[in-house]
Amino acid sequence: xxxxxxxxxxxxxxxxxxxxxxxxxxxxxxxxxxxxxxxxxxxxxxxxxxxxxxxxxxxxxxxxxxxxxxxxxxxxxxxxxxxxxxxxxxxxxxxxxxxxxxxxxxxxxxxxxxxxxxxxxxxxxxxxxxxxxxxxxxxxxxxxxxxxxxxxxxxxxxxxxxxxxxxxxxxxxxxxxxxxxxxxx
Numbered sequence: 001x002x003x004x005x006x007x008x009x010x011x012x013x014x015x016x017x018x019x020x021x022x023x024x025x026x027x028x029x030x031x032x033x034x035x036x037x038x039x040x041x042x043x044x045x046x047x048x049x050x051x052x053x054x055x056x057x058x059x060x061x062x063x064x065x066x067x068x069x070x071x072x073x074x075x076x077x078x079x080x081x082x083x084x085x086x087x088x089x090x091x092x093x094x095x096x097x098x099x100x101x102x103x104x105x106x107x108x109x110x111x112x113x114x115x116x117x118x119x120x121x122x123x124x125x126x127x128x129x130x131x132x133x134x135x136x137x138x139x140x141x142x143x144x145x146x147x148x149x150x151x152x153x154x155x156x157x158x159x160x161x162x163x164x165x166x167x168x169x170x171x172x173x174x175x176x177x178x179x180x181x182x183x184x185x
Contacts, residue, residue: 049122
C-alpha cells in the first residue's frame, strides 16, 4: 500500500547558525528530522517549543534524529533580525542547527513557512527517514506523544503509519498570541 504522507518540501533558508554548512533534507535522508519553527518573541516558543527542541536534540541525536530550528518571522520583523537571533541562541545555549526562514518580498509569511503551510509558532514538523511528513503540529506538543512517535519511527519506520491515511495534526487558535503560541492570521 503506497504511503499518503506528503513529502517534505525543501528548506528555504537565508542563514544558518550552529551548522558548519547549509543543511538540506536530501543530505539528511535516512534520518528522522524534527523541524521546530519558532520566533524569539513568541511566548509559547520560549516557554515550551525551544526547550522541547533542545531536549529532543540532547536525548535523541545519538539515535539518528536531527533537530533543526527554523526561525520563521511573520510579525515584528524589525525586532528579530539575525543579529538578535545570534544573541538569543547564545543566551538560551541552543546547540542544534537553526536556519533563518527566507523572508518573502510579497508577504509577511516567509518561504518555508508557506511551503509547509504552517499557521503560526511554535510549529513542529516530524519528517521520517524517507522524507515524509509524519507530524505537523501548531502550538504545544505533548512530550510523551512526541517521544512515542519518535520511538515508533526509530523502531520500524516502514511499518509505522500502516493503514493511516493522513499525518497527525494539532491546532491552536489562529490570530492569537498566548502561552501556547502565536498564530498568524
